[in-house]
Amino acid sequence: MDSLTQIVLGAAVGEAALGKKVGNKAMLYGAIAGTIPDFDVFASHFADTVTALSIHRGFTHSVVFSVLFAPIFGWLVSRFERHKSFKDWSWLFFLAFITHPILDAHTTWGTQLLWPLDLRLAFKTIFVIDPLYTLPFLVCLVLAMFRKRTSHKRRFYNTLGLTISTAYLALTFLLKYMAFGAFQEALNNQNIDYKNLDVRPSPLNTVLWSANVETKDAYFLANYSFFDTQPILFVSHPKNHDVLGNLAENEKVQRMIAISEGWFTIREKEGSLYFNDLRFGLLGLNLNSENFVFQYRIDVDDDKVSFVEMPKTNRDAKKLMAELWKRIKGN
Structure with a gap:
């Protein structure tokens, strides 16, 4: 998905993981973590076109990457933040890392979520930029951002955003099924x-x-x-x-x-x-x-x-x- 969508998803996941304890910093670090898997695009500056395409949405979009690097980033952040729990920060980074490729797996390009297996998951149910997915999600996140970290409404708005986005993502499978059936019927006719x-x-x-x-x-x-x-x-x-x-x-x-x-x-x-x-x-x-x-x-x-x-x-x-x-x- 596009960078804005991944930032919103990462921030919402960060809030769900640690918002009650650290407030908006959970959103900040979640947003940062939500963009990190896409750093593989820099490969295009150092590799030929074919190699860069092979790398894109590969290792950095895998379960292996999430498991290996979440503790590293979690440890780094826990060294200088007031909240010192290595476990909490690692959990935040893991959730932000893993939800990024799971969302990308719904696009046409897909992801190598199960790297090193040479298998690219691409459900092809949503375009890389979809306002109906991102905008309601973003509004809910902004509403949550301006509430106190212990506020029930803060958790409500963030949960609402995650629920709406997930429900829409699920709906895209039904819509694709309906479109597939229409194409199939037309081909037969x-x-x-x-x-x-x-x-x-x-x-x-x-x-x-x-x-x-x-x-x-x-x-x-x-x-x-x-x-x-x-x-x-x-x-x-x-x-x-x-x-x-x-x-x-x-x-x-x-x-x-x-x-x-x-x-x-x-x-x-x-x-x-x-x-x-x-x-x-x-x-x-x-x-x-x-x-x-x-x-x-x-x-x-x-x-x-x-x-x-x-x-x-x-x-x-x-x-x-x-x-x-x-x-x-x-x-």
Whole structure:
């Protein structure tokens, strides 16, 4: 999830763990702890694109990290805070560390919660930024913040925020189930013979859902809003995997295929090959577009292969936002 959401979650968890004893410092340290797992993004400054993608939401988002580092941070904080309980501070950091990847596991990218197992948990029920999850949570946290640490209302507001956020997260599973059923029914009605169906929420909401459908030689993309009145439209994008040729055996290419979980297309443009990761969809709602959120140019120099991520602009984001609201209301 986005940084603000993880800060709010960490602060609320910190308050639940230690707020009655140390007041707002519990929120402060919880908020700090809630951001620490995302420090793995700095790997992009020191590693190539493929390695950085492999590291992201790996070790720092695991149970192992939470268990090993919570006592270290707990001991450090207990050395200079008035509240000296190593156990209490360790418990706060553990809860903030472990809830971060659990929440991230509900997004499309997922987490390696069970690292070192090569298993990425991705329930794909919520977008990385979802105001309906974050804003009620944030309001409750702010209300709790301005109450005395021993106040019953402080605990009530914090518990209410945690309850609302958890209930919404649970609701997203039901919404995904309903969207999955709608896509499945449409595929059957249109006699599309498919191998796999992958469903995820569109940006900022859980009303409009997107689907990737794998067939033998192509992927079909589609959108569905709960307010739709017209049949679901599926648009085909050729896989073009054969265009890779011998590059398909390259170690970095193999790693990128694994990272994308096999949901990728290859596009040839102006003498270069482009790797499109389909899991995150398009930079817009035009299903015929080739402008994918994550698109990488494959550079080959003396048998050395590298992936270069294509930049996104503010114009792309503004266009998506304009299209999104209109599409959510139905077709």
